[in-house]
Each structure stands twice: as C-alpha cells, then as structure tokens.
Amino acid sequence: MVTDLHLTSGNSADALIIGGGPGGLSAALYLARYNRNVLVFDTGHGRSTHHQTNHNYLGFPDGIATVGLRELGREQLARYDNIRFVHHRVTAVSGDADRGFVATAQGGHSWHGRAVVLATGVLDHFPHFPGWEQYVGRSMFWCITCDGYENRGRDILVVGHTDAAAGEAMQLHSLTDRIKLLTNSETNQISPRFQQRLENANIPVIHDHIRAVEGSEGYLTAVITRNDQRLELDSLFSIQGATPPRRPAWHRSSE
Ligand SMILES: Cc1cc2nc3c(=O)[nH]c(=O)nc-3n(C[C@H](O)[C@H](O)[C@H](O)COP(=O)(O)OP(=O)(O)OC[C@H]3O[C@@H](n4cnc5c(N)ncnc54)[C@H](O)[C@@H]3O)c2cc1C
Numbered sequence: 001m002v003t004d005l006h007l008t009s010g011n012s013a014d015a016l017i018i019g020g021g022p023g024g025l026s027a028a029l030y031l032a033r034y035n036r037n038v039l040v041f042d043t044g045h046g047r048s049t050h051h052q053t054n055h056n057y058l059g060f061p062d063g064i065a066t067v068g069l070r071e072l073g074r075e076q077l078a079r080y081d082n083i084r085f086v087h088h089r090v091t092a093v094s095g096d097a098d099r100g101f102v103a104t105a106q107g108g109h110s111w112h113g114r115a116v117v118l119a120t121g122v123l124d125h126f127p128h129f130p131g132w133e134q135y136v137g138r139s140m141f142w143c144i145t146c147d148g149y150e151n152r153g154r155d156i157l158v159v160g161h162t163d164a165a166a167g168e169a170m171q172l173h174s175l176t177d178r179i180k181l182l183t184n185s186e187t188n189q190i191s192p193r194f195q196q197r198l199e200n201a202n203i204p205v206i207h208d209h210i211r212a213v214e215g216s217e218g219y220l221t222a223v224i225t226r227n228d229q230r231l232e233l234d235s236l237f238s239i240q241g242a243t244p245p246r247r248p249a250w251h252r253s254s255e
Contacts, residue, residue: 012112013039016103018090018248019119021048022066025073027117032080039111040077041103043089046121046245051218052137056145066137086111094251103248120247125240127159127184127210138218140236144171151235152176157223159210160239161185166194168239173201180231182206182223184240206231 015031017024020042028038048066055063064072077083088105093116095101104110124142126132132140141147152175158165161183169181181203183190188207190198198205208225215221223231 011110013037013084014113015039015115015117016090016093016101016111016113017041017117017119018093018103019046019117019121020044020070020074020085021046021119021121022069022073023121024117024119025070025077027119028077028083029073029080031117032077032083036082038083039086039113040083041086041088041090041105043087047124048121050133050137052141052146054146055150090248092249092251096252118247120245122242123245124238124242126238127236127240129210129213134218135213135215135220135236139215139220139234140238142238142242144168144175144237147235147237148172148175154178154234155232156180156235156237157182157231157233158237158239159184161187162189162239163191163194164241165239166190166198168237169203170194170197170201172237173203177202179203180206180233182208182210182225182231184209 014036015038017027017038017040020040024040024042028040031038048070050066053063053065054069057064088109090103090105092104093101100112100114101116102110102112126136126140154176155178156172156176158169158172158179158181165181169179172179181198190205206229208227208229210223211226212224213220220233220236223233
C-alpha cells in the first residue's frame with residue numbers, strides 16, 4: 001500500500017535531502033512525484049547563490065539568474081505537500097540502508113529518513129580579496145561553457161598555475177585574443193608542452209600574486225600584483241580548483 005511507504009511524523013521522511021541548490025531541489029521534485037515524503041535541508045549558500053546568469057539552458061532565451069532558478073524551483077516544489085524545507089545545517093548523518101538514517105543539525109535537532117541524498121555541492125576556490133563575493137558571476141567566473149561566450153572579444157585574465165588553467169586560456173583563445181594568465185601561486189606547474197602552446201598563442205604568463213583589485217559594483221577593471229604590475233581586464237576566470245563544502249560527518253551503524 002502506498003501509505004506504507006511513508007514515515008509521516010514531523011521529524012521523519014522517506015528521504016532526507018541535504019542541500020537545496022538545483023541538485024537537491026531536482027532530487028526533491030523527482031522523489032515527491034514518486035509519492036515520497038521528503039525533507040530538504042538547506043543553509044542557502046552555495047554555487048547557486050552568486051550573481052551569475054545561466055545562458056546554456058535550452059528554453060530560457062534571455063538566460064536565467066541562478067538565484068532566480070532556485071526561487072522558481074522552490075515555487076515549483078511548493079505545489080507538493082509531501083516536501084518540507086528545514087533551514088538547518090546538517091552536521092552529522094548516521095545509520096545505514098537497512099535501519100534508516102538519522103541526520104543531526106546544529107543545536108542537536110535530529111530527523112529520521114529511510115534514504116539520504118547528499119546534494120551539498122562544491123565550493124570554488126576564487127581569489128580572495130576584500131569584497132570578492134560581489135564579483136562572482138558578474139566579472140569573476142570559472143567555467144568557459146557557462147560564461148565564455150558572453151566574454152568574447154574582451155580582456156580576460158585567467159588565474160591559475162596548472163595545465164588546467166593553461167587549457168582554459170587556450171580554449172578562451174577561440175573567443176578572444178586578449179588573454180593573460182596569472183599564476184597567483186608560489187609555484188608555476190604549467191608543463192613545458194602547455195607553456196609552448198601559450199607562447200604560440202601569444203598568451204603571456206605572469207608568475208605573480210594578486211595583491212589588490214580595482215573595480216566596483218561587481219565589475220573588475222584591474223588586478224594589481226605583489227610586484228606592482230597593473231593588469232587591466234574585463235573579466236577574470238579563476239581556475240584554482242574546487243572542493244566539497246564541509247560535509248556532514250558520516251557514521252555507519254555499529255550493529
Ligand atoms: C560564477 C558561476 C557561474 C556559473 N554559471 C553556470 C552556467 O551558466 N550554467 C550552468 O549550468 N552552471 C553554472 N554554474 C554552476 C552551477 O551554479 C552549479 O553547477 C549548481 O549551482 C550546482 O548545484 P548544486 O545543487 O549541486 O550545488 P549548490 O548550488 O552549491 O547548492 C548546494 C546547497 O547545499 C547547501 N548545503 C551544503 N552543505 C549543507 C549542509 N551540511 N546542510 C544543509 N545545507 C547544506 C548549501 O547551502 C547550498 O544551498 C556556475 C557557477 C558559478 C559559481
């Protein structure tokens with residue numbers, strides 16, 4: 001019977017979804033449509049809470065601001081009374097698929113679910129300087145598929161010290177010939193093969209660190225390096241990696 005699938009008390013659900021960005025909201029939608037009770041935990045700070053507009057989704061001719069996409073998602077999910085939201089950071093999960101899972105949040109609150117979906121996203125390693133977050137998604141990016149096309153013909157500073165950064169600079173070269181690469185690191189790990197490719201494409205490599213930036217209202221105009229070079233730019237593409245946010249501690253059941 002369908003009702004047997006549900007754990008209906010306030011602190012229980014069929015599925016606990018940790019993360020309420022596009023990933024977690026999509027998981028909630030699909031589970032709700034299979035008639036499951038779902039709890040979505042979200043602290044509201046992830047890749048989808050910056051200022052970017054997504055231009056690569058079919059069906060959004062003017063693009064869609066990611067924050068707006070989250071709001072549309074929440075609006076869509078509001079039609080399902082088997083989805084509930086909890087504004088808490090989950091700090092630990094314990095249990096297993098046989099006995100179910102317990103998610104614990106700050107303050108010691110806990111919830112029980114038959115399944116757990118981790119949709120906690122990743123955090124990009126953007127250069128940090130005072131006010132850096134206002135630039136993310138406006139003139140500071142990381143993804144050529146997402147934001148390369150809008151930057152064609154512009155002055156781009158690629159920031160990174162590896163072949164991944166060199167590769168991004170080479171790909172961006174199909175959209176603009178005004179590119180520089182700044183390592184922003186103690187080491188320059190770009191391989192001789194990529195160094196040669198950058199040189200052939202007339203992309204200068206500057207082995208220095210960001211000391212300060214010039215710009216306002218989210219739009220960078222220049223980066224100042226520790227050695228006092230002033231690098232003018234329209235956009236910065238940061239290729240310095242990404243890591244998962246602090247994931248909830250995971251404890252398997254002891255029996
Ligand atoms: C500048 C920029 C431009 C981009 N442009 C595009 C684009 O044009 N097109 C495109 O397709 N993609 C683009 N992206 C990527 C896109 O934003 C991400 O792929 C998307 O946001 C990933 O969604 P997510 O749900 O996996 O993670 P997130 O959006 O990061 O959401 C994760 C959520 O989980 C929550 N969370 C994390 N840990 C916990 C916890 N322990 N407890 C409770 N909640 C928690 C966070 O608060 C957050 O709200 C861009 C990203 C950036 C930064």
